[in-house]
Amino acid sequence: MSFINYSSREINCKIVYYGPGLCGKTTNLQFIYDRTRPESKGKMISLATETERTLFFDFLPLSLGEIRGFKTRFHLYTVPGQVFYDASRKLILKGVDGIVFVADSQEEREDANLESLDNLKDNLIEQGMNLNHIPYVVQYNKRDLPNVMSVDQLRRMLNPDGVPDFEAVASQGQGVFETLKSIAKLVLVQLKKAK
């Protein structure tokens, strides 16, 4: 749920990076954090296990400039991908304004991608939301690895509706900002439409 603050003249929105375990969600946020000017970002928080797997969420606040005197601020969250952390995923989806689904392009992650996408749809419906009605983009990550499915295959499987999608190598930053800009823009356009 976006939050418009007339007092601080801010428009605040929440974007969630969703996807199977180890697909590269935390890596997306880490790259954004590393490459954003200090004045445009806040502290990145990672609630992770000792082995660096996301336990609850990663959080990164970003400012992307002003519109008509209002600062646009985006709170980026990632969910833990492991199947058994479903309760945490549900909490993080509350009040979401836009979603990035990060897919792992590797052949052996085909089922994990599908399972995670189904899980996303179910969890949204449980909260009275619908993936068809909220700003949503898809990222095909790990394009650098040898055993990847073709983008056409991935698209057929994960993006039959043709929402904006991006190829990425998040560990090298490729596709990361394109994805972010696309979802941030969709969120603002949606807020304008809802008005």
Added chain:
Amino acid sequence: MSQMIMYEEEHRQISFLLNKLYRETNGRACYIVDKNGQLVAEAGETRNIDSTSLSSLVAGSIAATGSLAKLIGEKEFSVLFHEGKDQHIHVTLVSGGVILVVIFDNRTSLGLVRLRVKKASDEFNRVFINLTKKVESPKAKSPFSEITDDDIDSLFRDDDIDKLFRE
């Protein structure tokens, strides 16, 4: 309600109440945070505390304890208390998705904080009920009635936005 809007008038009322609470509890700092982790207002010695991180973490722990409550058949836990060696955090669910946070140390006591928070909760409640009515009214003011598609496009014009990011 698909968005929360905070107007200047209500923000003034909330800041006034929060400053009063800060003085009356003799605490270190007080915050109002919304359930989705956005900071609404702050009072007291806030300079050395990262309020954005605080808001997100407080909202996360309220959400987690809310689920814990349901797990055991309780509607919610409306108060959380984190006790440290020198500093403590008192977190209360006020109403309709608003969280009141008081950070205090040994200059004051949990009993006093609890008492003042209880009284203040009703006052905050009233402000937020009015605010919700205002936001839900068809005449509600929003910056998006003035923002055009071109405004949004120009925010994402490549060279401008890319200046925020280093190569």
